[in-house]
Every structure is written in C-alpha cells, then in structure tokens.
Amino acid sequence: MNLTKYAPNLSIIENIQKGLEIGNRMANVIIKKRPFAVNYDITWQCNLRCNHCYFYSSAAELELGEINTRKELSDEQWINVFRYHRSLGVYSASITGGEPTLRMYLLHEAVNIFPSVQIATNGTIKIPYFKAKKQPILWVSLDGPKDLHNKIRGASIFDKVIKNIQDDKRVFISCTVSSQNYKEIEKVVEIAYDADVSGIFFLWYTGYDNDPLLLKGEKSKIAVGKILNVMKEYEDFIIFSKKMLELYISKEFVPHCFFRKKNRIHSYYPNGQQKFCVMGNSPKLCKNCGCIVPVAVYALRKFDRETINKLRRFPF
Numbered sequence: 258m259n260l261t262k263y264a265p266n267l268s269i270i271e272n273i274q275k276g277l278e279i280g281n282r283m284a285n286v287i288i289k290k291r292p293f294a295v296n297y298d299i300t301w302q303c304n305l306r307c308n309h310c311y312f313y314s315s316a317a318e319l320e321l322g323e324i325n326t327r328k329e330l331s332d333e334q335w336i337n338v339f340r341y342h343r344s345l346g347v348y349s350a351s352i353t354g355g356e357p358t359l360r361m362y363l364l365h366e367a368v369n370i371f372p373s374v375q376i377a378t379n380g381t382i383k384i385p386y387f388k389a390k391k392q393p394i395l396w397v398s399l400d401g402p403k404d405l406h407n408k409i410r411g412a413s414i415f416d417k418v419i420k421n422i423q424d425d426k427r428v429f430i431s432c433t434v435s436s437q438n439y440k441e442i443e444k445v446v447e448i449a450y451d452a453d454v455s456g457i458f459f460l461w462y463t464g465y466d467n468d469p470l471l472l473k474g475e476k477s478k479i480a481v482g483k484i485l486n487v488m489k490e491y492e493d494f495i496i497f498s499k500k501m502l503e504l505y506i507s508k509e510f511v512p513h514c515f516f517r518k519k520n521r522i523h524s525y526y527p528n529g530q531q532k533f534c535v536m537g538n539s540p541k542l543c544k545n546c547g548c549i550v551p552v553a554v555y556a557l558r559k560f561d562r563e564t565i566n567k568l569r570r571f572p573f
C-alpha cells in the first residue's frame with residue numbers, strides 16, 4: 258500500500274508561518290477576549306433521522322416545538338452574524354446542523370467570509386467547488402459498511418455518499434464510534450481509503466449516562482485495539498493520535514475544554530441562540546464527551562508530537 262500521497266509535506270517555513278498565525282489568533286482570544294472559533298448549526302432541518310443524532314436530542318431539550326415550526330435565522334441574518342464574528346477577528350467557522358447543505362447559499366457565503374471553514378455533512382448532497390480563495394474542509398459522516406451505515410442512518414444512502422465523496426480531497430471522514438459500530442472500524446477505514454479522500458478521524462459517541470450507544474468496558478477496549486491497528490496500517494491517512502485515543506478514555510481534557518471557558522469557542526443553534534457547546538446544551542454531557550475538538554486542543558496544548566504531526570493536515 259502506497260501511503261506517501263498522504264504524508265505531510267509542509268516545509269519548515271510553512272510550519273513557522275502556521276505557528277505565527279495561530280499565535281496571533283490566540284493573542285486575539287486572550288488579550289482582546291474574542292472567540293477563537295465559532296460553530297453555527299445553521300438549520301434545524303435534516304434529510305435523515307439517524308438513531309444516534311446528538312443534534313436532535315439536544316434540540317429536543319429546548320422545547321421549541323416540532324422541527325418544522327421552529328424559527329431559524331434568515332440568510333441575511335446569518336450573513337450578518339458571520340460578518341460580525343469575522344470583524345472580531347474570528348478565523349475559523351464550523352458549519353453544522355441539521356444538514357447544512359440544505360442551506361447551500363449560506364455555505365457559499367461563509368466560505369467567502371471566513372479564511373477557514375469546516376462543514377459537517379451526512380454526504381447525501383454533493384457540495385460543489387465554490388468560487389472562493391480557499392475551499393472548505395468537508396467532514397463527512399461514515400459509520401460502517403453499507404448495510405450498517407444505512408441502518409444507523411435510517412435510509413439507503415451509502416452508495417450516494419460514496420459517489421459524492423469519491424476522489425474529493427476536501428473530504429475527511431468522520432466516524433463516530435459507538436456500541437453499534439465498534440466492530441467495523443477497519444472496514445470503515447478501508448472504505449474511506451478506497452474512496453481516495455484526505456483521511457479519517459474518530460469521534461467517541463457522546464450521550465447521557467444511561468445511553469445504550471455509549472462505548473463501555475470490553476467494547477471500549479476492543480474499539481481502542483482496532484483503532485491502534487488501523488493507525489499502524491494506514492499511517493498518515495488516520496488523522497488521529499494515540500494521545501487523543503487515550504484522552505477519549507480518561508476524559509482528562511474535560512475540565513480544560515475550550516467550550517466551557519467563556520469567549521473561546523462560540524456555538525449557536527439555528528435560531529441564533531448560543532449553546533453550551535457544539536455537542537449540546539448541557540454540562541451533563543461532559544462526563545461522556547467524545548468530541549474531537551477539545552481532545553485535539555488538549556493534546557496540542559500538551560505538545561504531543563504525534564498529535565501535532567497528525568493535525569498539520571487538518572485545518573481548524
């Protein structure tokens with residue numbers, strides 16, 4: 258297997274430039290007390306109803322009524338929010354939902370306003386190449402081989418998703434590991450590799466204590482073993498480090514999570530209401546959090562060499 262096409266190729270100068278850029282952004286956050294990044298759930302709508310969806314479970318807690326009756330910001334209002342945050346110096350925006358591609362016009366606008374945009378999508382709607390200085394990064398969900406993915410997502414979408422992502426280097430596969438798919442990790446990686454996308458990373462399923470999808474005990478150990486195996490076999494295609502894996506289990510990162518600290522990362526519901534964090538609206542989720550963002554940030558803060566190397570190809 259030739260993995261050199263995925264090897265990091267940033268030069269020393271590029272690394273220094275990147276370090277200075279992150280330093281400037283951190284100074285903006287700490288001295289001027291401005292957000293480091295923003296996350297927008299731009300729509301309540303989704304064309305799927307996955308059985309593990311944290312968005313709908315957290316949105317249900319808001320008691321805003323049926324999805325179809327809920328208000329969301331208009332295009333103009335969202336664009337004003339984007340521009341306001343950019344004027345504060347925010348560099349990076351992640352766009353989530355619901356399914357953000359249902360508001361494609363806003364994706365186009367966000368890409369033109371922010372220097373760095375990440376879009377989390379279920380992959381059922383092809384995202385075009387935008388007329389912009391920089392293309393967004395696409396985080397596309399894949400939970401298992403065809404039958405399992407379709408079962409988890411509640412619809413026969415697998416073939417369409419693979420067709421939409423094939424050979425698209427903007428794509429990183431996001432695999433949420435839970436009690437329903439932990440045995441299939443190798444298969445998911447193989448499918449992602451064959452689709453010739455840029456890489457794959459893992460999230461640990463997040464939920465409240467009694468949630469049957471949480472990975473516990475022996476299942477968790479098996480998942481860890483499988484991820485270590487694919488990290489060896491697929492090397493730089495796996496955008497994930499041993500330290501990040503260790504943190505998913507220990508939860509050592511939780512008290513230091515950026516979302517828990519004011520003015521670090523702002524997260525918004527489709528109606529413009531600020532959320533507790535990207536995962537939902539309750540600190541009770543922290544105990545079982547498997548979000549990659551605070552894990553990656555904590556590992557970077559510890560100067561973990563493998564994490565630094567892995568994340569060089571993964572722009573926030």
Ligand code: SF4
Nearest residue numbers: 303305306307310379
């Ligand atoms: S595609 Fe995403 S937002 Fe839509 S139901 Fe599934 S997990 Fe939720």
Ligand code: SF4
Nearest residue numbers: 514516534542543546
């Ligand atoms: S649930 Fe996770 S991402 Fe959200 S505040 Fe808690 S630790 Fe941070």
